[in-house]
Amino acid sequence: MSSAKKTESQATPFSFQPYPLVEGEEYMNEPQVEHFRRILQNWKKELMREVDRTVSHMQDEAANFPDPNDRATQESEFSLELRTRDRERKLIKKIEESLENLERGDYGYCETCGIEIGLRRLEARPTATQCIDCKTLDELREKQIG
Incomplete structure (x- = not known):
């Protein structure tokens, strides 16, 4: 794990209760x-x-x-x-x-495709601006380019 990622993950606020999901909730x-x-x-x-x-x-x-x-x-x-x-x-x-x-x-919506990022992803990474699919594609492109 790179030191930049390690520092950011260490700084992530883990002292909160996960949001209780309610079926059909907006x-x-x-x-x-x-x-x-x-x-x-x-x-x-x-x-x-x-x-x-x-x-x-x-x-x-x-x-x-x-x-x-x-x-x-x-x-x-x-x-x-x-x-x-x-x-x-x-x-x-x-x-x-x-x-x-x-x-x-605008929070919680992917800046690339506009779909919902998801509550659990946002709890894991509150500054996320992309859904997991768009982020994965970006990382694959980065890897291929260099």
């Missing part, structure tokens, strides 16, 4: 919209807390080590932390876009 009705709004907002809050923790940690741990090896180790650790936060910054942007789509009534 897709993306008000209770479902609220369910996903809560998931996205909580996820964003948690990522923002991580950003604050990183800034605080880097300020507290910053030291001018006389030993070049110690200094290199610290710079390497900070670099890794900053790359992780950069990925999370991009994820926060995706979360904000998902919240905007939710407000517009």
